[in-house]
Amino acid sequence: MNHIKQQIIVSGVGGQGVVFATRLLAEAAMEAGLNVLTSEDHGMAMRGGTVVSHVKVGAFRSPLIRRGQADVGLFLNRENLSVHRGLMKGAGRIFVNTDLPGEYLHCDATGLAKDAGAVVAANLVLLGYAVRTGGLFCTAKQAENVIMRISSPRQLELNLKAFRRGTGDRHEM
Amino acid sequence: MPSKDERIMMGNEAMGRGLVECGCEFFAAYPGTPSSEILTAAVGFAKETEAKMHLEWSVNEKVAYEASLAASYTGKRSAVAMKQVGLNVAADPFMRSAYLGTKGGFVLIAADDPGPHSSQTEQDSRFFARFAKIPVFDPACPAEAKAMIRQAFELSEKYEIPVMLRPTTRVCHARQNVSCDQPDSLNRAPYFEKNPGRWIATPQFIPELHRLLNEKIEKIAEEDAYRPRCFTGDKSKKEFSIIASGVAFAHAYDLLDDLGLSGKVDLYQVTLPYPLHKDFIEQIRSQYEKILVIEETYPVIETQLLDLRVQGRRTGLIPNRGELTPDVVQKALEQFLDVPPADTAPPAAVKGKRPSLCAGCPHRAAYYAIKTTFPRGIFPSDIGCYTLGMNFGAIDTCHCMGACISQGTGFYFAYAGEENPPAIVVSIGDSTFFHAGIPGLINAVFQKARFILVILDNATTAMTGNQPTPQVGIRADGSLGNPVLIPDILKACGVRFIRECDPYDMDALSSRLREADRYCRSEEGGIAVIISRHPCLLDRSAAGTQLVLAVEITEDCTGCEECLNEFECPALTADKAAGRVVIDENLCVGCGVCVSVCPMGAIVAREK
Numbered sequence A: 001m002n003h004i005k006q007q008i009i010v011s012g013v014g015g016q017g018v019v020f021a022t023r024l025l026a027e028a029a030m031e032a033g034l035n036v037l038t039s040e041d042h043g044m045a046m047r048g049g050t051v052v053s054h055v056k057v058g059a060f061r062s063p064l065i066r067r068g069q070a071d072v073g074l075f076l077n078r079e080n081l082s083v084h085r086g087l088m089k090g091a092g093r094i095f096v097n098t099d100l101p102g103e104y105l106h107c108d109a110t111g112l113a114k115d116a117g118a119v120v121a122a123n124l125v126l127l128g129y130a131v132r133t134g135g136l137f138c139t140a141k142q143a144e145n146v147i148m149r150i151s152s153p154r155q156l157e158l159n160l161k162a163f164r165r166g167t168g169d170r171h172e173m
Numbered sequence B: 001m002p003s004k005d006e007r008i009m010m011g012n013e014a015m016g017r018g019l020v021e022c023g024c025e026f027f028a029a030y031p032g033t034p035s036s037e038i039l040t041a042a043v044g045f046a047k048e049t050e051a052k053m054h055l056e057w058s059v060n061e062k063v064a065y066e067a068s069l070a071a072s073y074t075g076k077r078s079a080v081a082m083k084q085v086g087l088n089v090a091a092d093p094f095m096r097s098a099y100l101g102t103k104g105g106f107v108l109i110a111a112d113d114p115g116p117h118s119s120q121t122e123q124d125s126r127f128f129a130r131f132a133k134i135p136v137f138d139p140a141c142p143a144e145a146k147a148m149i150r151q152a153f154e155l156s157e158k159y160e161i162p163v164m165l166r167p168t169t170r171v172c173h174a175r176q177n178v179s180c181d182q183p184d185s186l187n188r189a190p191y192f193e194k195n196p197g198r199w200i201a202t203p204q205f206i207p208e209l210h211r212l213l214n215e216k217i218e219k220i221a222e223e224d225a226y227r228p229r230c231f232t233g234d235k236s237k238k239e240f241s242i243i244a245s246g247v248a249f250a251h252a253y254d255l256l257d258d259l260g261l262s263g264k265v266d267l268y269q270v271t272l273p274y275p276l277h278k279d280f281i282e283q284i285r286s287q288y289e290k291i292l293v294i295e296e297t298y299p300v301i302e303t304q305l306l307d308l309r310v311q312g313r314r315t316g317l318i319p320n321r322g323e324l325t326p327d328v329v330q331k332a333l334e335q336f337l338d339v340p341p342a343d344t345a346p347p348a349a350v351k352g353k354r355p356s357l358c359a360g361c362p363h364r365a366a367y368y369a370i371k372t373t374f375p376r377g378i379f380p381s382d383i384g385c386y387t388l389g390m391n392f393g394a395i396d397t398c399h400c401m402g403a404c405i406s407q408g409t410g411f412y413f414a415y416a417g418e419e420n421p422p423a424i425v426v427s428i429g430d431s432t433f434f435h436a437g438i439p440g441l442i443n444a445v446f447q448k449a450r451f452i453l454v455i456l457d458n459a460t461t462a463m464t465g466n467q468p469t470p471q472v473g474i475r476a477d478g479s480l481g482n483p484v485l486i487p488d489i490l491k492a493c494g495v496r497f498i499r500e501c502d503p504y505d506m507d508a509l510s511s512r513l514r515e516a517d518r519y520c521r522s523e524e525g526g527i528a529v530i531i532s533r534h535p536c537l538l539d540r541s542a543a544g545t546q547l548v549l550a551v552e553i554t555e556d557c558t559g560c561e562e563c564l565n566e567f568e569c570p571a572l573t574a575d576k577a578a579g580r581v582v583i584d585e586n587l588c589v590g591c592g593v594c595v596s597v598c599p600m601g602a603i604v605a606r607e608k
Helices: A018-031 A078-087 A109-116 A119-133 A140-150 A153-168 B011-021 B037-049 B061-073 B084-089 B091-100 B125-132 B142-159 B203-220 B246-258 B278-287 B300-305 B326-337 B362-373 B385-392 B403-415 B430-446 B486-492 B506-521 B540-544 B562-566
Strands: A006-013 A036-039 A050-057 A070-075 A088-097 A105-107 B006-010 B026-029 B054-057 B078-083 B106-111 B163-165 B174-179 B229-231 B240-245 B266-270 B290-294 B425-429 B452-457 B497-501 B528-533 B549-553 B572-575 B580-583 B603-607
Touching (some): A006 A078, A018 A036, A018 A140, A050 A078, A078 A088, A109 A153, A119 A140, A119 A153, B011 B106, B011 B142, B011 B174, B026 B037, B061 B091, B084 B125, B240 B326, B246 B326, B290 B326, B362 B452, B486 B528
Parallel strands (some): A006 A070, A088 A105, B026 B078, B078 B106, B106 B163
């Protein structure tokens, strides 16, 4: 068993696929032989409101991330930085779905997802981008295995295509 | 690949799996965040493992509880799940079931929502268990929640007592790698043994049943299997003890690690907060000088310790409201253990985007018609997605399931003597109507109240994940039930004015509303019901059949933002720089309802 410990947040609004991205990361952790705990928002918060998921990979008991403790942040929109940036470590890696530059790593995931077939797949693009850029615990291969395993048959092709758009298209700050 | 069957599961899925594995044969629930996915998961796992099980979405929690309890009388394992306020609805059968007890193992899952995130209170169901005098388990993570289902069934069968499992939102909606086993095949033939003194239990039998209940609780408090688990320190802080339960224990465990205090102070995990283990209480009181209790959300363990040295909610070290997030627990631990605070800067309180009704949601159209038809109206409403109508001033009250109809009666009689009383327009969802609206309606008709009742019929229980209603006629396992139709219920309740209308046609709905108002105020008037019928767009099959229009905003837009403030469709957003409103093509579903909202006529729609 390896001793990786990584804390990740996925930030967005209801409907952007925050929960799916969270599931994917959790499954990827299991694929990599690691323990995992996640926490996500449901109910009222899912109707287009701001949501955040916590993913803790490795030997943790609590499913929640404290302020200033996240190693990696996936922001499905730039506006959420003001809400959830406080959860990030100073040296944490922040990946943002935007074409606007800033103090973060970014890619236009929505644009690339639209290109790949549907804007709803922006979550997969951003995930692909983060995996490729580095900093996440899992490999592209592990993530793709999980995408193939948990996507609904209807979504599989789009999800893979979107993920690969993310891994193939890099914009470093 | 791991040889054992390990899967990523949400806490709710893990509990659903646990029920199936324990050979539970009857499981009923009513959906409510954070508990909703338990039954859906059980349906899936029962199918997967070919377990023989009756699974139902009951019409409400009281019905679910009673049905499940009767199944237990026959010796079968049975269970019921609900959110914490659902237990308020089921309180009547719940309280008495403690006295009468059970036969087959009976597990009640009551999911609490500290915070709250999606509830009308943050009440602690463990207190309810203590009130009823039944044992309650408090899991810290999904895997533990699953394991506790088995413990709960076993405890229930040993003492013939209902047992509660109390997960919180952070357990229900956490995901974790959890191992799975095959279901037990108990193959219990149903056998109901008649016993009037127990199953009828008229008052003369109650003192004896109460004595037996007390005896059971006394004995359970002596069971060493449920003695809190100790993570022993190295005695460097031997006068300190931390006692925690549920996810607050998990936070405390990780925090001690982060603070470098792991293995230095004795940490106890309480898995059965009530009844608290008898010797444990004695041990804590004799062994430690400094005792901290961390639990959500009310002081259940704290008050059983009966010791004024205990720090927690009584002393203010633990806040007496709100969720115990790791940040809150950290502060309490630092103070209690007298270590310097790591970081004193409070987080900048930036609020995110609030939730709102989906683009194309039929409720929005219905509400816009209601509030513009009756600018002076009083609008009692209820619990569901449609509570979000408060964002644009379309509802005035929301209390508990079904309350809006009784409130309509209350408002009507309060204003009855006044000259020109305001229109009272009550709105309730279809599932909420079935759940608890019907008795209120019978009462309103009987009492001769007069108001308009709009039933927002979107053919689903949308807020909690689109569970079918009795009118839809599909049962939890996907099989067909006998549909129960709302118009039939209305007629049987004595309602004489019933109209149906698609709210997308806001002009038509508005004229129905005016007609209803005239009826209410006429000599022979009474309750006027309008069924506002349009399917929820989260139901993909329904959304797929709907006409999709191309909606545009023309140059006539003056940026008055009436559409944003009074209609609040997420597909309409302000372009502040351009001083106008624009359509977010990614969100717009092309319903075209907004066309009649714009005072400038600047929103146009045409067929694609």
